[in-house]
Amino acid sequence: MNKILATGLAISLLVGGANAQQPVKTGTKKAAVPSKAAVAAGIPAELKQPIPFDPDVKVGKLPNGITYYIRKNAEPKNRAELRLAINAGSILETDDQQGLAHFMEHMAFNGTRNFPKNELVSFLQSSGVRFGADLNASTGFDETIYQLPVPTDSARIFERSFQILEDWAHNVTMDPAEIDKERGVILEEARSGRGAGQRMREKYFPLILNNSRYASRLPIGKDDIIKTFKPEALQRFYKDWYRPDLMAVVAVGDFDVAQVEGIIKEKFGRIPAATNPKPRLEYPVPPHKDTKIAIVTDPEQPNTMVQIMYKRPEIKEKTLYDVREAIKRVLFNSMIGNRINELTQQADPPFLAGYSNYGGFLGDQDAFSSYVIAKDGNVPRAVTAILDENARVDRFGFTETELDRAKKQYQKAVDRIYRERDKTRSSSYVSEYVENFLKGDIPVSISFYNDFLKKYLSGITVGDVNNLAKQFITTENRAVVIMAPEKDKAKLPTEKQILALIDNAGKNVTAYVDKTLDKPLLPTLPVGAPVTAEKEIRDINVTEWTLRNGVKVVLKPTDFKNDQIIFSATSPGGTSLYENKDFESARFASTLTQMSGIGEYSQIQLGKYLTGKTVNVTPYIGETTEGISGSTTPDDLETALQLVYAYFTAPRKDTEVIKGFLSNQKSFLQNQMATPTPQKVFQDTVQAVLGNYNYRRLPMTPANLDRVDVDRATAIYKDRFADASDFTFFFVGNFKEKDIKPLIEKYLGSLPAINRKEKYRDLGIRIPAGKIEKSVTKGLEPRSTVQLVFSGDFVWNSENTTQVDALAEVLEIKLTETLREEESGVYGVGVNGAYSKIPAQRYTFRIGFSCAPENVDKLIARTLAEIEKLKQNGADAKDIDKFKAETRRETEVQLKQNNFWLGYLSNQYFNQDDPNEILHEAEFLKQVTPESTKQAANQYFGKNFIKLLLVPERK
CATH class of the missing domain: 3.30.830.10 (Metalloenzyme, LuxS/M16 peptidase-like)
Incomplete structure (x- = not known):
């Protein structure tokens, strides 16, 4: 049902980097086009039918080529999920544009015809939409997707939201001054992704992708191009690829479908159709007969990881036969996953972690992938163990009892989705329609799929699933990546030895024995008490x-x-x-x-x-x-x-x-x-310093485990x-x-009770008072990390907790404006205001960001200057209004969520606070004013100040 979910780790391992994530797929997706052998064997006529498109979504196309998808869905109430999908990403960049697909995504937030400069973000924040958490976008190799969740109970906000989508589609202004400011932001985003993973990826990516264009078009791009490109290059990308025939508008939410269709036709119908459009080319990953092996090491790589990929052409789903074939792969992945999990339950597991599964890979490729983290760097043992398990399936297959459990588990999962069909959140639907536009994956209704599963699941045999291993595991299009610490380079196997491990796997394996226990969970049922x-x-x-x-x-x-x-x-x-x-x-x-x-x-x-x-x-x-x-x-x-x-x-x-x-x-x-990685060393230091070097706050070491x-x-x-x-x-x-x-x-009522009255013990662990500075020197990349911490005693009540929340939010808004938008010095900045009642009433403010080492002092000074402004004048009224709007909108949604209520009630009872407190949030918000934030800033940004820095090693 979902091949991408099974391979997210593989994709992230290979791609990584900023904004390289792939959209999550939901619903029935890709399955095999019927093979000639299958056709010869005879496919039942009913399975030759095309996959039925979900009837609850309205799909249309405007004369200019824009596709639209509209679905009414009332969860959550008074909310809608909007998307603008562009069938264009970094793969389409010319040599002088590397990184500009991603840069273009950024510029969409930096000024459009109807929302100059940063008015777009400000407008949405004042409407209760959080920048980053709600309002966001992503750029991949083949697509760019803009994400906009909005309220629908305000006609003005709702219609303006579609204006934002339209502006992104063809009205981004690209002011040269804004472009120059955004260069720094992009460079900082790129900086944040640098490290061992990025350095090793540059070495192995071209090899395992057989020099496909994907290897040279990572979405984050190249620093030298980001620094020096002319605005015309960005405008050219926008003109070439942001065009109606490559666009889709998706709207799912609590609204009137006819009204939304009218808005889409009005706003997007006026975009001119492209004249003489450039061909939207597809770039394959070339096949290869040999096994590509990449052995890469890095001084900052902590573990030895091995991935073995058996690549094959992407499987497409078109007919109901394909859907049934996809179910077989779901069952296969489930059963082999359970077997590999059992290997970690041994007294001496052969690897620290591992998996094998079939799923999507990259571009026009799928892959059967096996992945292990070698224990003690022992590559032969780890690889042999995971490949032996693959070979065991290939040679002996699965058992009837394994298949029976896999079927029950999958049917149960689909049943649950079916039962929740009227409570499914809009965010669960939008990605299906985006994928239909980008990939042709057909979204089906859960009602249809549930019926289909019940009809055909029982007919899938062990033999059906066992045959898959032989299709997946081949000698062609095979690739191996080993990533290891530089210090272990000498003990890594050679390419010849790796090939021998793969080719000789499974020679001594025996059939799997499915050990189960047929006893009641509770030998004797309890009697209970009233x-x-x-x-x-x-x-x-x-x-x-x-x-x-x-x-x-x-x-x-x-x-x-x-x-x-x-x-x-x-x-x-x-x-x-x-x-x-x-x-x-x-x-x-x-x-x-x-x-x-x-x-x-x-x-x-x-x-x-x-x-x-x-x-x-x-x-x-x-x-x-x-x-x-x-x-x-x-x-x-x-x-x-x-x-x-x-x-x-x-x-x-x-x-x-x-x-x-x-x-x-x-x-x-x-x-x-x-x-140790630089971030690990730094976080260990932060933890130790903030824990005042108490034994229970020190980083865990092997010696700690010896004390268990x-x-x-x-x-x-x-x-x-x-x-x-x-x-x-x-x-x-x-x-x-x-x-x-x-x-x-x-x-x-039958649980044991001896009526002892216990309390927790206050261990006296506190963030140390006074001014403290601590610098950690670690890392090969020119990147620094900053943590600024304020802390102290706190008076626990709802009024004060609300003021802390407000102060954290308005400061983050202001620091985003100054450190990111004005200074172009950071990609993001986080401000967290926390408070506790147990074991002691305390508060903590933590401000964090990463930046270039040469900008550390300047950006810290700017941060402290903004704090000083809050202490002198309080927060801007408009920023307070944004905090209130965001909080109200967030609470509206939370009050309809089980998870929120469980956490809220448990916290209220444990802290012995009023369970009805949530009903008075509006009263607490009214008390947040410029004057109250001024008082809060003076109270909480006091003398207890800790500055923690991670700075790179000198080269």
Whole structure:
């Protein structure tokens, strides 16, 4: 159903870089064009039919060539997702334009005919649309996509949003002065992507792509061209490729379809059709008979990674037969993924991480790819292990039980999407229509696909799926990339040795044995205990129950999702209750327990047992709390509660799995310490400084893992979950109290309770007071990173938390204007205002950005100057209005989200705050004024100031 999702890691590994991400695909996509053999074998007539286009989307084409897609969708209410898709990207650049497709995307935000300079961003921010988080764009090799989520309950804002799309399409002004300012921003974006990955990619990309044009047209472009190109080169790209026949407008949301169609026809119909348009060429990745092998190293590469790709022509989906073929690949990927995951459960796993799957690659190519991170740099062992698993499938195939589980899991996933069809968010649809325009991928309705799956899934046999391995694994169009630390260069295998590893893989493999356990999850079902007290909080539709064993349950039934119940539980205590000698055992206790499984079920067996169910339950032990988090469906709620009960009463210790996990973690940390990246060294320093070098805030090392006592970790876990009487459970989602009550009483009412009254322990860890400067010298690239931190004591109340939020937002708006737009010194700047009540009432402001080393002092000075302006004058009223608009719009959406309510309620109860507080947000926002932000700035930007710098090594 989705080949890109399975290969996102492969694409990011190979492409990387700024704005090189590919759009996510949803829905039924590419499958094989019927082969001659298949045709000869005879395809049923019903499967020869073309894939039916989703009838709920209106598709049209204007006389000038612009395609449009419109769909009414009410989730979220009063919102719409708009896209402008251009079938043009960096692959179309001429030699003197490398990087200008991406540059053009930037210029669309820097002035259009109807929105001069930065008025476009300002207008949208004042409408509640956040720049970067909501308003955004991306440039790829073959496409440029503009993203605009907007409110629809304001006719003025909604119609102006289409004006923005139209302006992007043909009214970008490209003021030379704005172009010159944006050069610096682009160069800083490019700077942020530099490092070991980029340096190695420049070496292996041309080889594995067989010198395809893709290898020389990375979207970020070339610095020398960005610095020196003439505006005419950018205008030429805009004129050549931003034209109606290469454009699509996509609108999905809570609106009237006829009205939106009228707006699109009016605004986009007046764009002139292109005259004598340049051909929009396709650039293939040339096939090759041999195996391309790239072995690259870098001084800042921490791990040894290997990717083996079997490339083949992109598979296209046109008929229903193709859809059925695509399902086979989904099942194949699922089953081989499960097998490889089992390899990491051994006492001595052969690699730190790995996968094998079939999916999209690049350009006109698909690929079957295997990827591993070698343990201790042992490439032969890692490669042999992953390829042996591929060969095991090729030689012996999958088992009937594996296929049965894969079918159940996939059908369950599709069933869930079907059940949520009237609650699907607009953002889930827009990418389907963009991909139809760019790639020809046909979006189908979930109703059709669900029916199709139920009709044809059962007919897919083990033999059908097993045949795929022989199609995927071939000797032609094969490519291998090894990326390793420079220090390990001498011990890496040669090209000849790599070929031998690949060609000799699987010679001694035996058939896979599918080990399952056929026992009840709980040998004896608990008796339970009743609800003894009940309280209603009617204003937010919340009910509190207290069970006889002391467990408190907070319930919020919703209709936001049809097939979702999410829950959490929390209790005070956590690792804070244990001395430093037990800290490592305590902080790994829940992880080791979860990896071990429950009762008689190992983690692998538990996964098999849960096939066909949507259940996720995770125990945790934090610094001040322990608890459970989980998600499920109404149908599977009882199973989820059984898991909760088991994690309390039947934790398991799997010595082999634990040994393997700790071994892998230790190897990973050893690699990091042997070849630390600049950002890793810097973040470790930041963490240590802000933690005042407390033992519990120091970076983890292999020595920390040596202090983990498995028996002690097990004992700590049991201790933390020995008493449920101080736990509060929260349930949010589609349930009725009368239906959920018997299950709550049965499983939560039976949890152990010894009525100990615990509290967390305040460890006294604080960000140090006073002025501190710390500089870290690390890195080969000319890039510096800046962190400015203000902190102090805090008075916890809603008024103050709102002022902190406001101050962070208005400062970020102002620093974006100054450091990015005026100084052209950064790509982005982040301001985070945080506050806590537990274990102590504290606040923290963190300001961060990356820049050229020579600009560090200037940009810090400009940042402090903007803070001083806030302290003298307060924030601009227009920036405050933007903060308020963004906050209101965000809250409108959040109030219809289960995840928001679960997090909100758990925080309110843990902090002992009023659950109705969210209803008073408008009152708190009214209190944000220029004067209040002035007072806040003087209060929070005080004497406690830490300046942390990462600067490159001298060459």
